[in-house]
Amino acid sequence: MKLTKEQHIQSENYSVFNILSNGVIECSNSLEDDCDTEIPGQSLIYRPARQHIYSVLLESGKGGAYPLVKEWFVYFGNPLKQPELIQPVQPSVPGGTPDLKTLWLAKGPDVEKQRYSTFLACFHLQDEMEELQALEAPVAGFCCLLTYLMMQVSSLSLEDLNAFVALILCLKGKSAAQLAGLQLAEVDSRAVHLGAVLVRGLTTLLMANSACGFPFRMDDLMPWTVFDGKLFQEKYQQSHRGCSVEELLEGNESLYTPFQNLKSFICKVCMAKKRVIQSRPRGNGYNAGREQRDFNPRFQQPRRSHFVSPYHNQMRGFVQRNPQSQGGGSGQPDRRRFHLPPR
Known part of the structure; x- marks a missing residue:
């Protein structure tokens, strides 16, 4: 606990101290589109990964039961009057999940392998370690993250995958000035939504990395290392318009093979989990369906008819939810703060 507190004070870990000391985690803001019924709330998408992370952090008690974690996570339909009690779920780590003393303090190549495999198991990728270790860390x-996202959200298409892969490959060769100078004729709301979902997932990567003893450098997982909103908008719109791979990769022939390899890897992993990624071009515009949420049934949450979003009438569409604290003696944390990844 002393080590965790020191890392927490120095912003060297993410969310771990609060989970270990109080059994509580909170996320007070979320950029989501209430009209897009095909993409679930970010909290629900990443909950299975968080459950594995909780299991890595918390010791099981008598009979193998873990203490419940209190989650204060904002998403549409959750009034945040009380925390959700979440059960940790043990990940499928080859050889079993190492204890924290091993993950955090032990040294040697075998331990490094355990850290990496435990991290991957939190995202159901423990069988893909060899291929992933061959890639640059970012x-x-x-x-x-992208493989996990494609497995969990069934509405994501081949065009979405192409846009994300083109983003990570093209981003490396661009300066800050080039990114700032990107001009977009229009902004697609669904691309904004997907970008926000991905960036939220990066915080889950940071938490898993902290819990597993840092198999990655934290800098390699920071949003500014692997994501840019305007560049993703460009790649998303190009992909959904049916642009060629050559255009997506800006004519850089050296990126063609990495593009095909990453895309093939993600499709292969998804196929093994019986998730077929299909083509679904959306052209220049997107109107989300309003009838039914199309995602993994395990995420379905009952809509609470008594709860109305504070922005329901004033701002349909994209809202940044930041509920005010209820105050009083309820023990509810102050959710007016914005939580950012440690620098």
Whole structure:
């Protein structure tokens, strides 16, 4: 606990101290589109990964039961009047999940392998370690997240995958000035939504990395290393318009093979999990369906008819939810703060 507190004070870990000391985690803001019924709330998408991370951090008690974790996570339909009690779920780590003393303090190549495999198991990728370790660290981390996302959200298409892969490959060769100078004729709301989902996932990567003893350098998983909103908008719109791979990769022939390899890897992993990624071009515009949420049934949450989003009438569409604290003696944390990844 002393080590965790020191890392927490120095912003060297993410969310671990609060989970270990109080059994509580919170996320007070979320950029989501209430009209897009095909993409679930970010909290729900990443909950299975968080459950594995909780299992890595918390010791099981008598009978193998873990203490429950209190989650204060904002998403549409959750009034945040009380925390959700989440059960940790042990990940499928080859040889079993190492204890924290091993993950955090032990040294040697075998321990490094355990850290990496435990991290991957949190995202159901423990069988893909050899291929992922062959990639540059930022690309490997991004690939872990993107593969997990493609497996969990069934509405994501081949065009979405192409846009994300083109983003990570093209981003490396661009300066800050080039990115700032990108001009877009229009902004697609679904691309904004997907970008926000991905960036939220990066915080889950950071938490898993902290819990597993840092198999990655934290800098390699930071949003500014692997994501740019305007560049993703460009790649998303190009992909959904049916542009060629050559255009997606800006004519850079050296990126063609990495593009095909990353895309093939993600499709292969998804196929093994019986998730077929299909083509679904959306052209220049997107109107989300309003009838039914199309995603993994395990994420389905009952809509609570008594709860109305504070922005329901004023701002349909994209809202940044930041509920005010209820105050009083309820023990509810102050959710007016914005939580950012440690620098």
